[in-house]
Amino acid sequence: MSPVLEGQAAVDIAGVGKVFPVRRGAGVTALEAVSLRVAAGEFVSLIGPSGCGKSTLMRLIADLDTPSSGAVTVFGKTARQARLDQDYGIAFQQAGLLPWRTVRENIELPLQLHGVGRAARRARASELIELVGLGDFGDKHPEQLSGGMQQRVAIARSLAESPRLLLMDEPFGALDEMTRERMQTELTRLRAETGAAVVFVTHSIPEAVYLSDRVVVMSPRPGRIVQILDMGLGAGGERTDALREDAHFFERVRDVREALHGDTAVSSQGKEAR
Amino acid sequence: MRAFGSRRAVRVLAPILFGLAVLALWQAAVVGLKILPFVLPSPIAIGNQFGLRAPFVLNAALITALNALLGLIIGTITAAIGAAIAASLRVLDEVSAPIVTAASVIPIVSLAPALYTMFGADQQTARVLIAALASFIPVYFNTLRGLRTVAPIHRDLMRSYAASRGQALRAVTLPGALPYFFTGVRIASSLAVISALIAEDFGGPIKGLGTAITTAVSSSNYPLAWAFVLGAIITGLVFYCATLLLETAATWHRASA
Numbered sequence: 001m002s003p004v005l006e007g008q009a010a011v012d013i014a015g016v017g018k019v020f021p022v023r024r025g026a027g028v029t030a031l032e033a034v035s036l037r038v039a040a041g042e043f044v045s046l047i048g049p050s051g052c053g054k055s056t057l058m059r060l061i062a063d064l065d066t067p068s069s070g071a072v073t074v075f076g077k078t079a080r081q082a083r084l085d086q087d088y089g090i091a092f093q094q095a096g097l098l099p100w101r102t103v104r105e106n107i108e109l110p111l112q113l114h115g116v117g118r119a120a121r122r123a124r125a126s127e128l129i130e131l132v133g134l135g136d137f138g139d140k141h142p143e144q145l146s147g148g149m150q151q152r153v154a155i156a157r158s159l160a161e162s163p164r165l166l167l168m169d170e171p172f173g174a175l176d177e178m179t180r181e182r183m184q185t186e187l188t189r190l191r192a193e194t195g196a197a198v199v200f201v202t203h204s205i206p207e208a209v210y211l212s213d214r215v216v217v218m219s220p221r222p223g224r225i226v227q228i229l230d231m232g233l234g235a236g237g238e239r240t241d242a243l244r245e246d247a248h249f250f251e252r253v254r255d256v257r258e259a260l261h262g263d264t265a266v267s268s269q270g271k272e273a274r
Numbered sequence: 275m276r277a278f279g280s281r282r283a284v285r286v287l288a289p290i291l292f293g294l295a296v297l298a299l300w301q302a303a304v305v306g307l308k309i310l311p312f313v314l315p316s317p318i319a320i321g322n323q324f325g326l327r328a329p330f331v332l333n334a335a336l337i338t339a340l341n342a343l344l345g346l347i348i349g350t351i352t353a354a355i356g357a358a359i360a361a362s363l364r365v366l367d368e369v370s371a372p373i374v375t376a377a378s379v380i381p382i383v384s385l386a387p388a389l390y391t392m393f394g395a396d397q398q399t400a401r402v403l404i405a406a407l408a409s410f411i412p413v414y415f416n417t418l419r420g421l422r423t424v425a426p427i428h429r430d431l432m433r434s435y436a437a438s439r440g441q442a443l444r445a446v447t448l449p450g451a452l453p454y455f456f457t458g459v460r461i462a463s464s465l466a467v468i469s470a471l472i473a474e475d476f477g478g479p480i481k482g483l484g485t486a487i488t489t490a491v492s493s494s495n496y497p498l499a500w501a502f503v504l505g506a507i508i509t510g511l512v513f514y515c516a517t518l519l520l521e522t523a524a525t526w527h528r529a530s531a
Binding site: 014063064083084086088090092094096098110112113114204254 | 427428430435436448452528
């Protein structure tokens, strides 16, 4: 991988639009004139209602789709080149594990595809299994694991090649609230340990606030950025469960909610909730 | 633990008891209603014949089973290769689809007389071929479907890993298609036995279960004919259970994706 240039952005999205063609008519505009910079090591959440294009935006960064207009740059390269160079790790709402492979083999998958030797693969997988707290489950198959554990395997897999950029599309969306909070705390720890930039798609306001340096609020039809909010809640490693009950945290939650719903009527509801 | 054990016992015992009840009812009906043997022999008479003529039944069953097995193997291998080619070459799939569909709706055994003429009426070749043709269809269609069914998330993953076509094939497509393939083989196994057996009624050497049933009926030995039918049922079950085991082994870890 190329050395990180000083001040180089992890992701640079410049005036990006995405239109999905439909059989008849003008096509569906999923994104319109979206611009966003994610600094190296920064945690940015994309939040918004269904259809606001947040997942589409993440897929453009991952080069799983291509933009209709504008440009996506990842570490100074085209998104395509960054994908070919394996500059990012990715996790989805579904764990998407291969059911016929053990936990260990699933984590080794990207390493195996990229020609890493057996011994090195094994060592890295063991490391990651420990990191996500699945010590005793390396030789189990996905069906023997709970949803939360499967998701941890998926996250370990996304970290396998120590990417400087993590793309996560609602990775905790299918988990229960308790597991979800625990996974969030683990993610802040992982992020502090790896120093990777994260683009995180979610529709949970507290989740976005808890995890992010900045929260990007989006609106649908067509998908665009409404507001970008600085959280200023401290570095990832300093965020503990205590933060969830902190007054600053609630303030940020209210800010994001107001940005999401438009200011007027909803802001008073936000105050009542406190 | 005890509740689990007893539930399992019920699950095994219930069908056995039900089967015995059906046999008892059958026996009672034949005796009580004085049903003539050529209409329906009693299960005890059939059982007696089966016991007495066990070596003959076994011999006939082995001949039919060998034809079915060879046919199943040949049909499965060609179907798997055909499906692989059709899955990778869209054009070929589109060109061949009408022929394969046509082949899937004709009763394959009806080809038997023609095949006996082609390969010689004293040879088992025609029977093997009929079993192979019958096996080909379900294996081909199931495997093709399996090769086409890749979960979108796995496709995205492979793309994000910049995996080559060959890598994606080995890592995701082939293992994903395996359960479909084995389902096809399981369906084919029954068809192979049935068609190998029925093909015997259209000519060829006088060996095997099909000809044995016909011969027993024409010499008015109805209980013996039914004993051969019992042999056919057992042969079919052996094929079915063996392929079911293969399928189960292949799908062991597939409960969740």
